[in-house]
Amino acid sequence: MAITPEGVDAERRIELVERPPTEEVVTHEELRELLETVERPRHYIGLEISGPLHLGSLVIVGYKLRDFVEAGFRTTVFLADWHSYLNDKLGGDWDRIRRAARYYADAYRTFAPGIEVETGSDLYARTPEYWEWMVRFSKKVTLPRVVRTLTIMGRRAEESLEFAQYIYPLMQATDIKALDLDLAHGGMDQRKVHMLARDVFPRLGWRKPVAVHHHLLPGLQAPRAEGLDEDSQMDLRISSKMSxxxxxxxxxxxxxxxxxxxxxxxxxxxxxxxxxxxxxxxxxxxxxxxxxxxxxxxxxxxxxxxxxxxxxxxxxxxxxxxxxxxxxxxxxxxxxxxxxxxxxxxxxxxxxxxxxxxx
Structure with a gap:
């Protein structure tokens, strides 16, 4: 017997998760099993604090957040302040990043009522095991594999980066463990790090998350590939997304x-x-x-x-x-x-x- 929140049919929950703008669920079978065994699964999407919010970063994401809330998930918007700092967002100004987080929180709570909001700083402060987990995770990953995931930052593999930026994907994967998630969600540009987590977590004895990826809304300009992914179609989609x-x-x-x-x-x-x-x-x-x-x-x-x-x-x-x-x-x-x-x-x-x- 499927476990469902009051008033929400089991099949409706699956329909909501798979509803556009969702493009991919990894895997459908695991999603069904999750919803049959956990009444309120834990979901998250991690977001950089990178500048003014737009249709892609708020509305498309917000629609999917509404779906997860309606489907009975415990839905968290993770405002990745440390990641924003590592990726030089808002000029790498730590104080500005932290202050801007408040506006992101207000916007997402307004557009998608029922969500929870958490910052990286708060998570790491209350999770003393976090850095141990990140080191353990990094022991299972080669440098070339990390480099291949750098598109999650909007970075090319051949770019000259600060060393700290190479730990960004390791932290993003460790966030999934630290938040004790059942399901990790992001745009299609975040797929690589989720697949990395799904590959490594079982080798560490950690729960493997279901992964859901939503459509990337393009910007208003003509599409143009910029070499952000080795796959030509994915490169065009990532390069052309609203930014x-x-x-x-x-x-x-x-x-x-x-x-x-x-x-x-x-x-x-x-x-x-x-x-x-x-x-x-x-x-x-x-x-x-x-x-x-x-x-x-x-x-x-x-x-x-x-x-x-x-x-x-x-x-x-x-x-x-x-x-x-x-x-x-x-x-x-x-x-x-x-x-x-x-x-x-x-x-x-x-x-x-x-x-x-x-x-």
């Missing part, structure tokens, strides 16, 4: 409606091109998630208004040239502003938010 390093291609959740509109209306969205099209992806992962449909308003001479009941219908019309890019963009703008507005109001009410996060 604060490409501000004009990023929709920040604090930006006023007119800026969101300007950026979306100038986004890369060639007629008939559906692969890696950022506006179509926003429609797929955000508009249909919010409303279950997409309403496109246009003059009768251009076909009149149309309501798409599924993403597949929308993609087909766009591919066949029946939907113009500008009409698609206009349909998406209002939904994006509606989705981010509650968080935008909270963040912009505090004058320190933009100053601390460097915009």
């Amino acid at each position: 604060k390093s490409k501000p004009e291609g990023t929709l920040y959740v604090h930006e006023p409606p007119e800026v969101v509109e300007r950026k979306l209306m100038s986004a890369w969205c060639p007629q008939g091109v559906v692969d890696n099209n950022p506006v179509l992806e926003i429609a797929k992962y955000i508009a249909f998630r919010e409303r279950g449909e997409l309403r496109v308003e246009r003059p009768s001479k251009y076909g009149g208004d149309v309501v798409y009941g599924s993403y597949e219908e929308l993609e087909r019309d766009f591919r066949e040239g029946k939907l113009h890019p500008m009409d698609l963009k206009r349909a998406v703008v209002g939904i994006v502003n509606e989705v981010i507005d509650p968080v935008r109001r909270i963040l912009t009410a505090d004058e320190d938010y933009l100053r601390i996060l460097g915009t």
Whole structure:
């Protein structure tokens, strides 16, 4: 008999975990076994404190957090302040990183009620065994294997790095042990370190976590591979993801409606091109998630208004040239502003938010 939280059917729990933006579950069989034996499994996603939050880092992640909460998981957002420092986020300014963590916590709690928030500093302070566990883990890993995981930091293997940055993946894996997790979650760019943990943990007698990886929302610019992964398709996806390093291609959740509109209306969205099209992806992962449909308003001479009941219908019309890019963009703008507005109001009410996060 499956163990389920009150009011949540066992199959519904699996459906919620596997629901888009999830792209991969490792493995489906282990997930089912977990949900049949543990009433409130422990889940986490680890996030760097790296700058202003955007559609990819808050909204796409937040949707998945909501799914885990509804599925009865004990869901934790792990604000990786030490990792942010190692990876030189916010200029490597430790005080700034710690202060910015408060804004991240407020944003995620607002967008995904029911989550828990923890910082790396708090975890390590209360876990004296942490550094022993990290050393034990590192004894099972070769340097070349560590180097191959550096894409989790957005780093190329051939980059000249500080030695401390090589312990980043070791710490990320040890976090899973220290948080006593049943399930580790991240974007597809975090897959390598999760696979490393799943490989090494059994050799240490530690529980192997189920791993869930969600879709990476692309930035608004044309896709471009930058050599961040040896697999060409994964390289394109990681290199093109929405990132604060490409501000004009990023929709920040604090930006006023007119800026969101300007950026979306100038986004890369060639007629008939559906692969890696950022506006179509926003429609797929955000508009249909919010409303279950997409309403496109246009003059009768251009076909009149149309309501798409599924993403597949929308993609087909766009591919066949029946939907113009500008009409698609206009349909998406209002939904994006509606989705981010509650968080935008909270963040912009505090004058320190933009100053601390460097915009």
